Amino acid sequence: MASVRAASRLLSKRILSKTKAVPAAVQGSRDFHFSIYGKKTSAKVSDDISTQYPVVDHEFDAVVVGAGGAGLRAAFGLSEAGFNTACITKLFPTRSHTVAAQGGINAALGNMEEDDWRWHFYDTVKGSDWLGDQDAIHYMTEQAPAAVVELENFGMPFSRTEEGKIYQRAFGGQSLKYGKGGQAHRCCCVADRTGHSLLHTLYGRSLRYDTSYFVEYFALDLLMENGECKGVIALCMEDGSIHRFRAKNTVIATGGYGRTYFSCTSAHTSTGDGNAMVTRAGLPCQDLEFVQFHPTGIYGAGCLITEGCRGEGGILVNSEGERFMERYAPNAKDLASRDVVSRSMTIEIREGRGVGPEKDHVYLQLTHLPPQQLATRLPGISETAMIFAGVDVTKDPIPVLPTVHYNMGGIPTNYRGQVITYTEGSDKVVPGLYACGESACASVHGANRLGANSLLDLVVFGRACALTIAEENKPGEKLSPLAPSAGEESVANLDKLRYANGSLRTSEIRLNMQKTMQAHAAVFRTGSVLKEGCEKMDAVYQTLADIKTFDRGIVWNTDLVESLELQNLMLNGVQTINSAEQRKESRGAHAREDFKDRLDEYDYSKPLTGQEKKPFEQHWRKHTMSTVDVKTGKVSLVYRPVIDTSLDEQECAHVPPAIRSY
């Protein structure tokens, strides 16, 4: 009864053309008319896939899943081009995780010194450890100045120089003259809240166009037919109705999947929904084993502590009170590079010298530093430590452990944003499906992302998806027919989860998965650890069948939504760990103890003359394409070559592989 009243209360807020009492969700939905802001829409009720849930069918020219930086840019780019666009998001647009990005955005504007986007191209290719597709990197770095100027024209308040040009600072491994000209100043920012400002600017701009926003709708699955994507099926969290969005073009911009790990900087909503939707559709995901870690993230909170702490004299300490970095890096000690520090911390934890009740983290000690020096050199750190770790930084050490920050891998696309599969030796476009942002893998970040490049990635490829769709389609095109039973399995899965009555709660399975991933698929990777991790993850995957949910309602059922998110996380997790186990080399963020070198087709540390090119199967400069059999949890891997040519060799020569050293 309460649910009926709640449903009718919520629905009456929308402009209903027929003022009939809305029946309860279980009683069928023949008279339910859904109207968006009074506009005439083609929303129709259907009984085709379920008589238990009210299903509403919508028709649009384009559907965007996700309303972060990339999703919003794609959505209003499409609306600007005249397409009838729907933007489905499980969060209000300004709550997407883009808002937490405080670092800047790179572009070769040349305001501080003479700059050339080709040098930015070189830096990005080198940063990706030559796993990035050079045509996509060419596209991104060439479009970067135009993208930043466009953002500025939308009203984003970048910081300025005295002359009024956008102020650029040195950040993120950027150099001049292909690495030979010293530090480049390319990072543009908005005080200390670039991502927040970007998201709000894009949201404000998007309100000028008539994109239909479906806020707090959880996208369940893609509607695929004959290998073509014909739309999305989503759950309205507010009233529990199912919505099928039929569209000729679907753009996925759902973000990363940091929550697969125990310690991550991502929001609780970063659950890799887009990657999982694509996996369930039988399409591959690319390079999921490349996950970017930071050594000192606060235990439990996930907030990162700056390397400046160690720079000012802070030390990492294990349970015995020993400054363990002296053993791993005798010269650099705590100032060793990030991956060395992360690996050392993980080895200490694995060998039983971790601290805390579960011995799963280490301490960062700043107590020996004079408080006055801390306050002047690192203002605000005492507040940070108190809020996030609950410690007084002058008296107690801060608990830290390696933390996930970014996922380089995702849905494979070409430089235009179209999703591709790799069959019979070549890339094939999946008609109707596009991806952009952190959920996509274009691949511009390759094996390692450079700082301040990801915000650029969002806007450039969000716009690229919109442009590609506008080039190849016309607004108002008739939709191809879709089987009336499309989306049945998604609703069946939803129903099964809603009434699940196993023995393990969602939170328990999720914690098991997170601890397994943190212990086995984190920074310290070696054959035996990864294999053990793969088996454990497989076991955790099988426990999904034993899940227990408690909330049987349909209105705002967060238990159900968290369980759906757990299914998505699990698919991402098994692909990550299996891809990592198979890749027998160290490249970028994927570093293995048993295979410490990069294995390319030539040995680039020696002169190339006289060297024989290794066949494709014997080297590792290739993308991993992983698919999962959803019923069994078994991961299959295929490999795809890296694109080594830029879009225009005359304009911008590609960068031949070399040893990466800074």
Added chain:
Amino acid sequence: MLSVLRLCAPARTPVCVLTGCSRAASGSVKDKQPLKKAKTPQGRLDSPEEESRAALQKFPDDVNPVTKEKGGPRGPEPTRYGDWERKGRCYDF
């Protein structure tokens, strides 16, 4: 119309006078003690926050005196340690 309103207005005030209104009229609201914040986590952390906020004060005219950057981040240069740091937290690297 207006006369009706004028009649109503004075008639209303005695009925719905709030203690706040009369105090504002008499000027004694300024002497009233401010409500003490309960010792919630927010209340407990108030003092440390104020101290560190002093460390991140706005530059005069919002222009950084060293770099002449207008509208940039407050406090020391965020990228001075190689990552993007603010208040001891690292946001990008």
